[in-house]
Amino acid sequence: MAPESSIQRCRAWYARLLRLYPAKYRDRFGEGMEQTFADLCRERRATGRRLAGFVVWTFAETFVAIVTQHVTRIMRGTMTQDSTRFLKTVRTSALAISALMVAGILTLMILARGKDEDITGIVAPALLITILSGVVAVVASVLRKRAQQRGAAH
Amino acid sequence: MAKNTHAPLTPAVLHILLALATEERHGYGIMKQVESDSQGKVTMGPGTLYGSLGRMLEAGLIRESDKRVDPEMDDERRIYYGISALGRTTLTAELERYREVLAVARKSRVVRGRFAYGS
Numbered sequence: 001m002a003p004e005s006s007i008q009r010c011r012a013w014y015a016r017l018l019r020l021y022p023a024k025y026r027d028r029f030g031e032g033m034e035q036t037f038a039d040l041c042r043e044r045r046a047t048g049r050r051l052a053g054f055v056v057w058t059f060a061e062t063f064v065a066i067v068t069q070h071v072t073r074i075m076r077g078t079m080t081q082d083s084t085r086f087l088k089t090v091r092t093s094a095l096a097i098s099a100l101m102v103a104g105i106l107t108l109m110i111l112a113r114g115k116d117e118d119i120t121g122i123v124a125p126a127l128l129i130t131i132l133s134g135v136v137a138v139v140a141s142v143l144r145k146r147a148q149q150r151g152a153a154h
Numbered sequence: 155m156a157k158n159t160h161a162p163l164t165p166a167v168l169h170i171l172l173a174l175a176t177e178e179r180h181g182y183g184i185m186k187q188v189e190s191d192s193q194g195k196v197t198m199g200p201g202t203l204y205g206s207l208g209r210m211l212e213a214g215l216i217r218e219s220d221k222r223v224d225p226e227m228d229d230e231r232r233i234y235y236g237i238s239a240l241g242r243t244t245l246t247a248e249l250e251r252y253r254e255v256l257a258v259a260r261k262s263r264v265v266r267g268r269f270a271y272g273s
Contacts, residue, residue, distance in 0.1 A: 025208065028208070029204040029207070029208065031233075032180070032181045032204065032232065032233050033181070033200045033201075033204050035180075035181065035182070035230055035232055036180075036181035036182045036185065036200045036203070036204075037200050039181075039182035039227070040182065040185070040200075057199070058199050058200065058201075061199035061200075061201045061202065062199060062200060062201035063201075064201060065199075065200075065201025065202060065204070065205050066201070068205060069205065
C-alpha cells in the first residue's frame with residue numbers, strides 16, 4: 001500500500017504538471033484539480049489498488065487536457081505569454097524525441113551492419129515517430145512565432 | 155409541446171449536471187457520483203472533469219459555490235459547484251429529448267421494456 005508520503009510526492013509532481021496550464025485556468029482550477037488528484041490517490045490506497053498505473057494515466061489525461069486548453073485559446077485568438085511558453089516546451093520536447101530517435105536508429109544501423117538481421121520492424125516505427133515529432137516541432141515553432149508577432153503588435 | 159431548442163449535451167456534461175442536480179459537490183464528489191450514477195461505465199480524470207466544469211461555468215450551466223471543508227473527508231477546504239437555473243432547464247430538456255428518442259425506439263420495437271446501463 002502506498003504511504004501518504006508517496007501520495008504527497010505524486011501531488012507535488014502533479015502540481016508541477018498543472019503549471020503548463022494557462023495561468024488564468026490554473027488559478028481558477030489548479031487547487032481543485034490537485035485536491036481531486038490526491039483524493040483519488042487516497043481512494044486507491046484505501047482499496048488496496050496500485051498507484052503507479054493510475055498516476056501515469058492521470059498525468060497523460062491531464063496533459064491531453066492541457067493541450068486542449070491551449071489549442072482552444074489559439075483558436076479563439078486569446079493566446080498569451082503562457083501559450084508561447086507552452087509551445088516552447090512542446091517544440092523542445094518534440095525536438096528531443098526526434099534527436100533520440102535518430103540516435104537510436106543510427107546506433108541500431110551500426111550494430112546491425114554486416115549482420116544478416118532485419119531491423120525494418122524497429123526502424124520503420126522509429127522513423128515515423130521522428131517524422132511526427134519533427135512536424136510537431138515545426139507547427140509549435142510557427143504558432144509560437146505568430147503569437148510573439150501578435151504580442152509585439154499589441 | 156414546446157420545442158426543445160437546447161443542443162444535445164456531451165456525456166460528461168450530462169453526467170455532471172445529473173450529479174449536481176441533487177446537491178452541491180466538490181470535484182471528487184462529482185466524480186464519485188458520476189461513477190455511481192453510471193454504474194462505473196463513465197469515468198473521467200481531473201483534466202476532463204475540470205475542462206468540462208470550466209466550459210459549464212462559462213455557459214452558465216453551473217455556478218461556483220463557497221469553499222468549505224467536507225466533513226466526510228480531510229480538513230482541506232474545497233470549492234463546491236452547484237447547478238444553476240439554466241443548468242436545470244437544460245438538463246430537463248436533455249432528459250426529455252432522451253425520453254422522446256426512447257419512445258420512438260420502443261415504438262419501432264428497437265428496444266423493449268426498461269432501459270438501463272448494460273442492458
